Amino acid sequence: MTLQTHLLARIAQDGPLSVAEYMTECLLNPTMGYYATRDPLGVAGDFVTAPEISQMFGELVGLALAQAWIDQGQPSEFTLAEAGPGRGTLMADILRAARAVPGFAEAARVTLIEASPVLRGIQRKTLADHGPVWIDSIKDLPGAPLFFVANEFFDALPVRQFVRDGRFWRERCVGAADGTLQFGLSAPCRRPDLDHRIEDTKDGDLVEICPMGQRIAADIGALIDVHGGTALLIDYGDWRSLGDTLQALRNHAHADPLDNPGQADLTAHVDFEALCLAAPCAHSRVTPQGVFLERLGISSRAEVLAGSGRTARKDVAAAHHRLTHPEEMGTLFKVLGLYPARGRPPPGLEA
Ligand code: SAH
Numbered sequence: 001m002t003l004q005t006h007l008l009a010r011i012a013q014d015g016p017l018s019v020a021e022y023m024t025e026c027l028l029n030p031t032m033g034y035y036a037t038r039d040p041l042g043v044a045g046d047f048v049t050a051p052e053i054s055q056m057f058g059e060l061v062g063l064a065l066a067q068a069w070i071d072q073g074q075p076s077e078f079t080l081a082e083a084g085p086g087r088g089t090l091m092a093d094i095l096r097a098a099r100a101v102p103g104f105a106e107a108a109r110v111t112l113i114e115a116s117p118v119l120r121g122i123q124r125k126t127l128a129d130h131g132p133v134w135i136d137s138i139k140d141l142p143g144a145p146l147f148f149v150a151n152e153f154f155d156a157l158p159v160r161q162f163v164r165d166g167r168f169w170r171e172r173c174v175g176a177a178d179g180t181l182q183f184g185l186s187a188p189c190r191r192p193d194l195d196h197r198i199e200d201t202k203d204g205d206l207v208e209i210c211p212m213g214q215r216i217a218a219d220i221g222a223l224i225d226v227h228g229g230t231a232l233l234i235d236y237g238d239w240r241s242l243g244d245t246l247q248a249l250r251n252h253a254h255a256d257p258l259d260n261p262g263q264a265d266l267t268a269h270v271d272f273e274a275l276c277l278a279a280p281c282a283h284s285r286v287t288p289q290g291v292f293l294e295r296l297g298i299s300s301r302a303e304v305l306a307g308s309g310r311t312a313r314k315d316v317a318a319a320h321h322r323l324t325h326p327e328e329m330g331t332l333f334k335v336l337g338l339y340p341a342r343g344r345p346p347p348g349l350e351a
Pocket residue numbers: 027035041049050051052083084085086087090113114115116119150151152153156157
């Protein structure tokens with residue numbers, strides 16, 4: 001059975017799926033879902049992420065987290081958590097760079113939130129020296145200071161889509177026609193949670209919400225508020241969502257999100273305002289990735305790395321450009337910092 005057949009049968013029995021239900025099936029169906037069945041990262045996969053482009057990314061994120069730990073009085077036990085760690089590259093680079101900060105690694109309990117058994121297996125190898133623990137849900141994070149990072153994780157969480165119709169909203173759904181998957185719209189309904197979008201939208205506009213992302217931001221923010229710590233949320237998106245951003249990527253090319261379900265990566269842009277509203281702690285400005293990395297000193301790090309002879313100078317320059325240039329990842333990707341109400345923003349995210 002293919003995932004397409006399974007989805008058509010489910011729709012025939014229960015009716016159309018919300019876009020969020022469709023994304024959940026495509027990404028996480030235990031036997032046929034995209035993440036459940038493969039390692040999607042890298043040149044041979046469907047997309048390349050910042051930590052896979054260069055070690056500089058994880059090193060600078062690691063030093064920013066370690067500095068935030070120092071600024072908060074070096075708590076002697078804390079959770080160093082990553083959501084959606086992919087191949088474990090970012091966490092490995094964080095821990096290597098943070099060796100320069102005495103006491104950090106010893107105090108850290110490395111904790112990974114990962115849904116994919118395939119990727120958990122790769123993380124187990126990459127991070128074998130650091131004794132990580134895996135948890136299934138953010139809810140399982142312990143009551144302790146939390147230093148948290150997520151890169152390209154929130155974009156993988158399922159979104160619901162609503163199309164404005166007067167003062168009402170119609171949910172975009174995935175149904176079936178002629179044996180194929182098709183988008184449709186539900187009957188108009190009131191959505192009190194979208195009241196604030198009546199001001200900045202007009203009839204026919206589409207807005208997205210990510211309930212799971214909001215719940216995760218609420219849980220992380222509550223831990224940081226009570227126990228201290230900081231979170232760096234790095235992703236593509238903007239302050240406020242407007243328009244259909246659901247996209248499918250397969251073999252580094254865009255595809256139709258309804259074609260070959262389970263075979264393509266499905267993502268949506270992150271609505272950072274919604275994460276800030278959900279998190280009961282302080283938040284930084286949403287800062288372009290290029291600005292964040294330059295503030296943390298990526299240019300100097302690139303010089304040192306190029307001079308070390310271990311990575312070819314032209315490769316270091318290309319990675320630096322790709323991570324920071326406005327036409328590459330520098331502007332589309334943003335960084336949001338969460339921190340305690342009485343604290344200060346993490347390094348690189350000062351106003
Ligand atoms: N952060 C990594 C990988 C990004 S890909 C990097 O930058 O390279 C998205 C990651 O999130 C994968 O590890 C994927 O398996 C994981 N993921 C997606 N949805 C998830 C969910 N609902 N719960 C836990 N992990 C999830």
